[in-house]
Amino acid sequence: MAVEKRPHLGDATRGRILYGGDYNPEQWPEETWPEDVRLMRAAGVNSVTLGVFSWAKLEPRPGERDFGWLDRLMDLMHDNGIGVVLATPTSSPPPWMGHLHPDTLPVTEDGRTEYWGGRQHFSHSSATYRRYAAAITEDLAARYGGHPALTMWHINNEYCTYDWSDEAAARFRTWLQDRYGSLDALNSAWGTAFWSQGYGDWAEVHTPRNAHYMKNPSQVLDFKRFTSDMLLECYLAERDIVRLATPHTPVTSNFMPLWVGQDAWRWAEEEDVVSVDLYPDPRDPLGAQQGALVQDMTRSQARGPWMLMEQAAGPVNWRGVNHPKPHGLNRLWSLQAVARGADAVCYFQWRQSRQGAEKFHSGMVSHAGEEGRTYQEIKRLGAELAAISGQVTGRHTAHDVAVLHDWHAWWAGAQDGRLSNQVDYPDVLKAWHRALWEAHLTTDFAHPEHDLTAYKVVVVPQLYALTDAAIDNLLAYVRQGGTLVSGFLTGVADEDDRVRPGGMDTRLRELFGIRTLHEWWPLDAGEYADCDTFRGTLWSEEIDKTEDAAAEASYKGGELDGLPAVLRRGRAWYLSTLPEPGALRELLAGIATGAGARPVLDGLPDQVEAVRRGDLLFLLHHGREPVTVPVPGTHHDLLTGTAVTDRLTLDRYGVAVLRT
Template identity: 85%
Template sequence: MTAGERPGLADATRGRLLYGGDYNPEQWPEETWHEDVRLMKAAGVNSVTLGVFSWSTLEPEPGAREFGPLDTLMDLMHANGIGVVLATPTASPPPWMGRLHPDTLPVTEDGRTEWWGGRQHFSHSSATYRRYAAAITEDLAARYGGHPALTMWHINNEYCTYDHGDEAAAAFRRWLRERYRTLDALNEAWGTAFWSQGYDTWDGILPPRLPHYLRNPGQVLDFRRFTSDMLLECYTAERDIVRRHTPHIPVTSNFMPLWFGQDAWRWAEEEDVVSVDLYPDPRDPLGAQHGALVQDMTRSQARGPWMLMEQAAGPVNWRGVNHPKPRGMNRLWSLQAVARGADAVCYFQWRQSRQGAEKFHSGMVSHAGEDGRTYQEVKRLGADLARIAPEVTGRHITAGVAVLHDWHAWWAGAHDGRLSSRVEYPDVLRAWHRALWQAHLTTDFAHPEHDLTPYPVVVVPQLYALTDASIDNLLAYVRQGGTLVCGFLTGVADEDDRVRPGGMDARLRELFGIRTLHEWWPLEAEETAACEGFRGTLWSEEIEPADPDHTIRYKGGELDGMPAVLRKGRAWYVSTLPEPEALRDLLARIAEGAGVRPVLDGLPEHVEAVRRGEVLFVLNHGREPVTVEVPGTHHDLLTDTAVTDRLTLGRYEVAVLRP
C-alpha cells in the first residue's frame, strides 16, 4: 500500500472469502470459548467480529477499562488462525451513561425520551455521548492496533437513530446556517410563505416535532439530510481515531439495506469496506430478488467487492411469525451474495443466545448444537467457500443496465401530503428491479449524477426530485447514445421539493415527447388501467403528447387513447406501473434493442445466472429440479466435475462453473 492510499477489503481477505460472523463470548463462560474455536475451525470460519455490543463489559463504570477478557479472545483467535473484525461498542451505551447523562438519550418527535434497556439509545448530537465514544474508541485502537489478529475495524452498528431533542435542535440550527447562510434563503427553500411559517430568527427553528396537521415538507426533507449527516459525523469521528492508529487496517460500518434514514451513496465514500446486513424472509417468494437488489446496490456503492456483514443462518425473531430457512436455502442465498460480488459472508451471530431480546434469533450454532441441521449446513458452506475462493475473490461483475437511485429524491417524495399513500418508493424500485431480475439482466445501481456512459441502458423507476445537474446528466447520456427508461413521478420537483413548472421538468418533457402533463391519476388498491397489451397498476397520467416516435395507449376510461408509454428516440417514459410480466417484457425488449442480453438464454423461471469474472454462477431458486443449457464445457468448482452443454440442478442447488 503506497503512501496516502486507503486500505480495502482485499487487505482483510488476503485472497480468501471471509467467513464467520458476530461473536459475543461475553454471554458465555470461558470454557465455551474453546469449544467455539473448535467448531469454528471445523466449519471453515476464518473471521469473527468482536465487541459490537460490549461497552458495559469494557467500561462497567465511567472511565474504567476491563480489557482482560478481550485480550484473551484476541490471542485465542490469532492462535487458531481466525482474524478479528474489531468493533467499537458505541451502538449500545451502558445504562450508567443515560442515568448520569440524560442528554445522551434521544427524544422522539412527540417529546418522549428513549431510555436505556434496549440498544441504539444515543443522541447523535450529544457532545457527552461523542466524548465517551471517542474515549473508548481511542483506548481500543491504542491497545489492539498492533495485534496480529486484527484485520478490520467495525464502527458502531447499524446507525439508525433519530433525535428531536434540544441538543439535536441546536445542532440542526447550526447545520441549517451552514447550508443556507441567511434566513431569507431558508425561508425561500422551505416555502414558508405557505401557512404563515416564515422565520425571523434562527432560534425559532426546531426539528419537525409533532404538529397539529401536516408538517412543512422542506423542513422534514432537511431534517432527514441533517440526521444522515449527524450520524455520519459520529462514524467519521471514530473512524479517524482508528485510522490514526492503524492506517493500514480497513474500516467499515454496516448498512441496513435500503434504509430510509441514511444517504448510503455519501456514506460509502467514507468507508474503506462497504458492508450490509441482509435478511430476506424465507417465506417470501421474492426473497431471492430482494437479496439480489440489496447485493447489486451494495456492490455499486462499493464499486467492487463488498462484505455481507450479517445474515441469518435460520429464523430471525422480529417478524410476526419467524420461519426457519428450508434445507439448502442458507447455502443458496449465501452463494448468491458471492455471485453478486461479496468477498465476505458473515452472520449474526456465531452462537445462538440463551438470554436476552434475541435468544430466538438464529446463530451459526443453534440451540440444537453441533449436531443440529443449521451447524451442519454452515460447515458445508464453509467448505464450498474455500473451494471457490481462489477463482472469485476480488473479481468484478459487468452489468449492462444501471438502475438510478437517490435517497434525497426518496425523502422528498415521501411527504404525508402526496397524491397517493399507496405509492411507496421502495415498492416501485423493487418492482422495476424485479422485472430486470426476472428478465435475467445483470444490473448495477447508480446515482443520477454518476457517469452513466458505461451502461447501454439506464432505468429510472422513480426519482421524484432531481437536481439540475442530474437532469443535465440524463440528457447528456441520451445524446451520447444511451437508452433511458423512466417511470412515473420522475423529475416533478427540484432539490428543495419545489414542483417544477408543468409538473415535470420541461427538459424531460421534451426528451420524452410530452407536450403537457395535464393531471396525475393515482389508482385505488383494486383498480387497474387498461393499456394496449397490458394493464397498469398503482398510477396513471393524463398526458398530451408532442411528437413521440412510439406510443402505447390507455384503453377505456378517462384516459382512453392517451399515451401510457412514450418513446422519443432512445428515451422512454412509462406513466403507470405495468403488471410484473408486462414490465419484465417491456424492459427486456428495450434492453435487447440496446444490445443487452442475459448471461444465458432460455433460463427457466426460477433460475438465476450471474457471471463474476470468468466464473458463471447458476442458482436454482425453485423447489423442483431444473435443466439449464450451458453451451460449452465447464468445470463445476463445487462438485469438481465437468459440465458439458447441459446442467441439472436440484432444489436450491448451485453450480459455480469455470470455463
C-alpha cells in the same frame, strides 16, 4: 501529488472469502470459548466480529477499563488462525451513561425520551455521548491496533437513530446555517410563505416535532438530510481515530438494506469496506429478488467487492411469525451474495443466545448444538467457500444496465401530502428491479449524477426530486447514445421540493416527448388502468405527446382513453403507469435487447438465476424441483469438481459455479 492509497477489503481477505460472524463470548462462561474455537475451525470460520455490544463490559463504570477478557479472546483467535473484525461498542451505551447524562438519550418527535434497556439509545448530537464514544475508541485503537489478529475495524452498528431533542435542534440550526447562510435563503427553500411559517430568528427554528396538521415537507426533508449527516459525523469521528492508529487496516460500518435514514451513496465514499446486513424472509417468494437488489446496490456502492456482514443461518425473531430456512436455502442465498460480488459471508451471530431479546434469533450454532442441521449446513458452506475463494475474490464484473436511485428523491417524495399513499418508493424500485432480474439482466445501481456512459440502458423507476445537475446528466447520457427508461413521478420537483413548472422539468418533458402533463391520475388499491397491451397499476397520467414522439402503448377506456401510457422519443422512454409484473418484464427486456444488453445465458428455466463474476458463471436455482439448464460448451464446476458439457441438472436450491 501522490494519491493516498486507502486500505480495502482485499487487505482483510488476503485472497480468501471471509467466513464467520458476530461472536459475543461475553454472554457465555469462558470455559465455552475453546469449544467455540473447535467448532469454528471445523466449519472453516476464518473471521469473527468482536465487541459490537460490549461497552458495559469494557467500561463498567465511567472511565474504568476492563480489557483482560478481550485480550484473551484476541490471543485465542490469533492462535487458531481466525482474524478479528474489532468493533467499537458505541451503538449501545452502558446504563450508567443515560443515568448520569440524560442528554445522551434520544428524544422522539412527540417529546418522549428513549431510555436504555434496548440498543441504539444514543443521541447523535450529544456532545457528551460523542466524548465518551471517542474515549473508548481511542483506548481500543491504542490497545489492539498492533495485535496480529486484527484484520478490520467495525464502527458502531446499524446506525439508525433519529433525535428530536433540544441539543439536536441546536445542531440542526447550525447545520441549516451552514447549508443556507441566511434566514432569507432558508425561508425561500422551505417555502415558508405558505401557512405563515416565515422565520425571523434562528432560535425559532426547531426539529420538526409533532404538529397539529401536516408538517412543512421541506423542513422534514432537511431534517432527514441532517440526521444522515449527524450519524455520519459520529462514524467519521470514530473512523478517524482508528485510522490514525492503524492506517493500513480497513474500516467499515454495516448498512441496513435499503434503509431510509442514511444517504448510503455519501456514506460509502467514506468507508474502506462497504458492508450490509441482509435478512430476506424465507417464506417470501421474492426473497431471492430482494437479496439480489440489496446485493446489486451494495456492490455498486462499493464499486467492487463488498461484505455481507450479517445474515441469518435460520429464523430471525422480529417478524410476526419467524420461519426457519428450509434445507439448502442458506447455502443458496449465501452463494448468491458471492455471485453478486461479496468477498465476505458472515452471520449474526455465531452461537445462538440463551437469554436476552434475541434468544430466538438463529446462530451458526443453534440451540440444537453441533449435531443440529444449522451447524452441519454451516460446515458444508464453509468448505465450499474455501474451495472457490482463490477463483473469485477481488473479481468485479461491470454490467450493461443501471438502475438509478437517490435517497434525497426518496425523502422528498415520501411526504404526508403526496397524491397517493399507495405509491411507496421502495415498492416501485423493487418492481422495476424484479422485472430486470426475472429477465435475467444483472444490474448495477447508480446515483443520477454519476457517470453513466458505460451503460447501454439506464432505468429510472422513480426519482421525484432531481437536481439540475442530475437532469443535465440524464440528457447528456441520451445525447451520447444511451437508452433511458423512466417511470412516473420523475423530475416533478427540485432539491427543495419545489414543483417544477408544468409538473415535470421542461427538459425532461422535451426529452420524453411530453407536450403537456395535464393531470396525475393515481389509482386506488386494486384498481387498474387498462391499456391496449397490458394493465397498469398504482398510477396513470393525462398527457399529450409531441409530434415526434411515439405512443408505444395507450390507455383504453375511461377518462384517459387513447392517451399515451408508454411514450418513446428516440432512445428515451417514459412509463406513465406501472405495468403488471409480466408486462413490465417483457417491456424492459425488449428495450434492453434493442440497446444491445442481453442476459448471460439464453433459455434459462424459470427460477434459475445466472450471474457472471469475473470468468466464473454462477447458476442459482431458487425452486424446489430439479431443472436442466443449457450451458453450451465444456465447463468445470468448482463446487463438485466435475466437468459439465452443454447442460447440467440443478436439484432443489441447487448451485453450480462454472469455469469455462
